[in-house]
Amino acid sequence: MSTATSLHGSASATSKPRRDEVIKVAAASFVGTYIEWYDYFIFGAAAALIFPKLIFAGMPPAVATIVSLGTIGVTFITRPVGAVIFGHFGDTLGRKNMLVLSLMIMGAATFLIGLLPTYQSIGVASPILLITIRLLQGVAVGGEWGGATTMIIEYAPENRRGLFGTFVQLGNVTGLLTSTAAFALASSLNETAFMTWGWRVPFLVSVVLLAVGMFIRLRLQEPPAFRRLLEAKKSVALPVAKVLQQYPKEIVVVFAMRLSETVLGYLIMGWLLAYITGKLGLPRQIGLTGLILATASGVITFPLFGWLSDIWGRRPVYLFGCVGACVFAFPMLWMVDSGSTLGIWLAMIIGYGTVLAAQYALEPAYYAELFDTDVRYTGVSLGAQLASIAGGFTPAIAAIFVAWGGGATWPVALFLFIASALTTLGVLAAGETFKRDIVQARQDNS
Numbered sequence: 001m002s003t004a005t006s007l008h009g010s011a012s013a014t015s016k017p018r019r020d021e022v023i024k025v026a027a028a029s030f031v032g033t034y035i036e037w038y039d040y041f042i043f044g045a046a047a048a049l050i051f052p053k054l055i056f057a058g059m060p061p062a063v064a065t066i067v068s069l070g071t072i073g074v075t076f077i078t079r080p081v082g083a084v085i086f087g088h089f090g091d092t093l094g095r096k097n098m099l100v101l102s103l104m105i106m107g108a109a110t111f112l113i114g115l116l117p118t119y120q121s122i123g124v125a126s127p128i129l130l131i132t133i134r135l136l137q138g139v140a141v142g143g144e145w146g147g148a149t150t151m152i153i154e155y156a157p158e159n160r161r162g163l164f165g166t167f168v169q170l171g172n173v174t175g176l177l178t179s180t181a182a183f184a185l186a187s188s189l190n191e192t193a194f195m196t197w198g199w200r201v202p203f204l205v206s207v208v209l210l211a212v213g214m215f216i217r218l219r220l221q222e223p224p225a226f227r228r229l230l231e232a233k234k235s236v237a238l239p240v241a242k243v244l245q246q247y248p249k250e251i252v253v254v255f256a257m258r259l260s261e262t263v264l265g266y267l268i269m270g271w272l273l274a275y276i277t278g279k280l281g282l283p284r285q286i287g288l289t290g291l292i293l294a295t296a297s298g299v300i301t302f303p304l305f306g307w308l309s310d311i312w313g314r315r316p317v318y319l320f321g322c323v324g325a326c327v328f329a330f331p332m333l334w335m336v337d338s339g340s341t342l343g344i345w346l347a348m349i350i351g352y353g354t355v356l357a358a359q360y361a362l363e364p365a366y367y368a369e370l371f372d373t374d375v376r377y378t379g380v381s382l383g384a385q386l387a388s389i390a391g392g393f394t395p396a397i398a399a400i401f402v403a404w405g406g407g408a409t410w411p412v413a414l415f416l417f418i419a420s421a422l423t424t425l426g427v428l429a430a431g432e433t434f435k436r437d438i439v440q441a442r443q444d445n446s
Helices: 002-008 019-049 061-092 095-114 125-155 158-187 191-196 198-204 206-217 224-231 239-246 248-277 284-312 314-337 341-360 363-368 373-392 394-404 410-430
Strands: none
Touching: 019 061, 019 095, 019 125, 019 158, 019 198, 019 206, 019 248, 019 284, 019 394, 061 095, 061 125, 061 239, 061 248, 061 373, 061 394, 095 125, 095 198, 095 206, 125 158, 125 224, 125 363, 125 373, 158 198, 158 284, 158 363, 191 198, 198 206, 224 373, 239 248, 239 373, 248 284, 248 314, 248 341, 248 363, 248 373, 248 394, 248 410, 284 314, 284 341, 284 363, 314 341, 314 363, 314 410, 363 373, 373 394, 394 410
């Protein structure tokens, strides 16, 4: 079909991707998640340390902290909307253009937050603008991860999908590492400089990351499996309708499978920073250093767990992670409450680099293998982003639980335990997928 050829390159849709194509797609999938998590951490750190004083200054301090932490979760309200919108066009028109658009919106929103006037300057318009930017950003993020996941899994060698899928998730590690370092560097300024302009710098430099990401993604081609779908004129007119009609179990399963890692992840990357500096009264550098160590461990463990899932299967590795999260839920909070620097660091490293990593690293391959080519972008995006709502509000929920518990953290540990138990049930229901042929879609057999 000439139109598909002109739009998506001259390579045959049935040909095997070249090694350089796979590497290029891996880099493109990595960069979007990198920017997403770079933004998440600098925003999460600012929401814990800066925004209560500068953006929500008209509220009592305790309320301002809870509301500010709540803005971390605001994007998760619109993420499912983004999943449907970007998934629809990604499954009908192509993965590439949607990945470019989502990246552009994400990066622009991060840059604009760095320019945001304070409450002292424009009053209540300041928090309104912040929330508006975050809602728009949520739409873009809702389509970003599913698109990057779909692209890399459709390009990856069949026996290495678990390993190649970790390139998407490594964006989390490196995004957090560089953003933590950037925020730690900015926070080393004297208090006046940091609160006046220093906190803005990590947001503003994201424009460089955006430029690099756009350059990489504009050079991509569509995956062979999707090109074949277009050439055969077998794309679905309304992917979300087909997903809801034919894949309801898969959506519920993906939703359940994400609960453990998303709750655990946002506890470590969001709430703990506020808790360590606020309730425990420890220097913010302890939490920031702990997060650097935790995410650095993920550079090793993410690819390791992805590789193991290509050998042993997705389910046993994923179960190790979610059952491990159940077991570690209460000990992790006990270690943090000890006030010991070493205890805090070990809690963050084990929580992130082991029990979270065994789940998070496998998500791209595991979820993509549950859906067929014609609805994969929509299915992966929708299931994952519905679950992310719980994760996004985790820092605010944890703060409320601690206030309700009179300063005790056991309700937070129980929250994590329940989420991880539900994930365990989801993994058991998902079955094993690592040998599934994702190129032969169901419509080919109809």
